[in-house]
Amino acid sequence: MRSILIMNGKGGCGKSTLCTNLASYYAYEEEAKVVIEDYDPQGSSMDWLTVRPEDYTEIKGVKAWQGTSRVPRNTDYLIMDAPAGIHGKELQKLVHRAQTIIIPVLPSPMDIRAVAKFIQNILLVGKVTKKQVRIGVVANRVKEYTLIYQQLEKFLKRLDFAFVAKLRDTQNYVRTAERGIGIHEMPPSSVYDDLEQWQAITKWLKSKRSMPEK
Numbered sequence: 693m694r695s696i697l698i699m700n701g702k703g704g705c706g707k708s709t710l711c712t713n714l715a716s717y718y719a720y721e722e723e724a725k726v727v728i729e730d731y732d733p734q735g736s737s738m739d740w741l742t743v744r745p746e747d748y749t750e751i752k753g754v755k756a757w758q759g760t761s762r763v764p765r766n767t768d769y770l771i772m773d774a775p776a777g778i779h780g781k782e783l784q785k786l787v788h789r790a791q792t793i794i795i796p797v798l799p800s801p802m803d804i805r806a807v808a809k810f811i812q813n814i815l816l817v818g819k820v821t822k823k824q825v826r827i828g829v830v831a832n833r834v835k836e837y838t839l840i841y842q843q844l845e846k847f848l849k850r851l852d853f854a855f856v857a858k859l860r861d862t863q864n865y866v867r868t869a870e871r872g873i874g875i876h877e878m879p880p881s882s883v884y885d886d887l888e889q890w891q892a893i894t895k896w897l898k899s900k901r902s903m904p905e906k
């Protein structure tokens with residue numbers, strides 16, 4: 693089973709958006725058995741699943757914030773949606789369940805400062821320093837030619853983690869989220885640029901570079 697954790701100490705940076713779109717990618721493109729574990733009591737990913745139309749490939753949801761979590765044995769992909777403000781033991785627990793961590797970051801001074809602190813916390817987890825889990829960052833809600841995006845890009849490139857992709861700021865994510873689907877389940881012509889940006893994420897996740905050293 694492939695396990696991917698979407699995490700950042702900050703709210704609103706796109707964790708649930710990445711989580712649900714990744715889940716829908718694997719369900720739709722690979723017809724895989726996908727489970728979302730939602731650790732955020734706000735339950736955005738679970739809300740998304742409730743409005744998911746019945747004729748779309750099933751994605752299972754686990755309200756993991758309630759404590760116990762049972763993931764079916766035949767699961768191909770486990771995607772975990774972490775809550776904002778996660779730290780200490782909770783953070784360690786989630787990191788230990790993951791092969792790969794994706795950290796979405798917004799181009800804003802506050803978000804850049806917050807993620808710098810969050811990364812210091814992550815680096816305290818032994819599994820991370822031993823490279824038993826791989827970390828990639830995704831710049832989200834990017835407006836390419838803005839000064840703040842250039843600053844974010846510079847910051848992300850200096851990190852020791854993979855700078856995996858950038859996702860533009862577009863209502864496509866808002867509209868699909870409303871309907872319980874992902875951008876991969878839209879007519880390609882309406883989300884062409886987004887599909888192209890997502891290729892960087894799915895390609896990285898398929899590559900050895902996103903898999904832990906044994």
Ligand SMILES: Nc1ncnc2c1ncn2[C@@H]1O[C@H](COP(=O)(O)OP(=O)(O)O)[C@@H](O)[C@H]1O
Pocket residue numbers: 702703704705706707708709710736832833834859860861862863865866869
């Ligand atoms: N690339 C994007 N373009 C436009 N809106 C986005 C994008 N990514 C996320 N959003 C919107 O931003 C808000 C916060 O995103 P969300 O995924 O819920 O963040 P988090 O789970 O980290 O709190 C949501 O309303 C979501 O639809």
Ligand SMILES: [Mg+2]
Pocket residue numbers: 707708709732736737773
């Ligand atoms: Mg969320």
